[in-house]
Amino acid sequence: MTNSDPTPASAPAGKRERLVAGAVRLVHEQGAEKTTLADIAQAADVPVGNVYYYFKTKDELLQATIDAHAEQLATTLRELDTRHRTPAARLKALIRTIAGQGDLAARYGCPQGTLCSELDKRDDELSRSATKLMGITIDWTETQFKAMGRRDARDLAVALIASYQGISLLTNTFREPELMRRECRRLERWVDGLSRGRG
Amino acid sequence: MTNSDPTPASAPAGKRERLVAGAVRLVHEQGAEKTTLADIAQAADVPVGNVYYYFKTKDELLQATIDAHAEQLATTLRELDTRHRTPAARLKALIRTIAGQGDLAARYGCPQGTLCSELDKRDDELSRSATKLMGITIDWTETQFKAMGRRDARDLAVALIASYQGISLLTNTFREPELMRRECRRLERWVDGLSRGRG
Secondary structure (H helix, E strand, O other): OOOOOOOOOOOOOOHHHHHHHHHHHHHHHHOOOOOOHHHHHHHHOOOHHHHHHHOOOHHHHHHHHHHHHHHHHHHHHHHHHHHOOOHHHHHHHHHHHHHOOHHHHHHHOOHHHHHHHHHOOOOOHHHHHHHHHHHHHHHHHHHHHHHOOOOOHHHHHHHHHHHHHHHHHHHHHHOOHHHHHHHHHHHHHHHHHHHOOOO | OOOOOOOOOOOOOOHHHHHHHHHHHHHHHHOOOOOOHHHHHHHHOOOHHHHHHHOOOHHHHHHHHHHHHHHHHHHHHHHHHHHOOOHHHHHHHHHHHHHOOHHHHHHHOOHHHHHHHHHOOOOOHHHHHHHHHHHHHHHHHHHHHHHOOOOOHHHHHHHHHHHHHHHHHHHHHHOOHHHHHHHHHHHHHHHHHHHOOOO
């Protein structure tokens, strides 16, 4: 499976995009296993018989869901690069972005993290493909810590993204957005300390 | 649903326990949604027709799975209390216990965390019951930080368990047990720093 768009030139515009957007939302809300192609077709306002024109299997649509998340993450991180000049400011902006998603996380968890958690139970091409969702953010975070001159940039990046994923799970489990906001404030102080050479 | 054992006195010994043990293992390996009562009956070597004698619904068996995890966690934490005298030693022993589960986490993630992540998508009694799995470990961790004289004991406990849950997810997603071992070494140093009044 690839990132290439399989939509034929003659296809009615927008249906494929609506199906992917519907899948992204429903998989986040219900989980991948529970979500049927019929659910997604209904959410996308596409006749269920048309779905197979765009996606031959549910796994193909899940792959497109992963690709859509990857694109969204890359866009968000590029925006942080453009808007903030220093690596510490970029990292703290990422943390504030996360903190702002506390209510959504309390209801459904991290969109990428819960998808990975579910697909990790499988040991197939789709679960391997989901790996890139974690890779994109960790790689970007490592780049920032490297720019701060940290030799342990990879470990720090893994630690930061692990903290984010873990607090998403706890926020979701306890249905408490405040958990995420408090942990994000702690992580901001941690980044401040690291940028001053502590830790 | 309660923790009480619904097995009638006249029931053949061991079948209920085998069903719960089978459910704990299969739900960890495959996820709750995907695991059927027939799968569990087969894993437990119990005729599938007998399952309904012990558990009227799959949710009742999932509730027993949550209770079994809760009991196991409480036992593990009681052992840490007995074996280690100081709160810092107890916390580091917990972290070393976690580090030792890197291979299992790489294959299937944290047994309790992935179950919570999946049930969190539901908003029912079962998902609320799974909350206690996170609560048991956070409460115990908070008790240790309090004994170290930390006023921010609750935040530190949430941060430590979030780091554990997050690194479990990353270890699972990347299939890299070493990720968990490295992060655990970092967490041990963090606890050491806190016990010396830093951070």
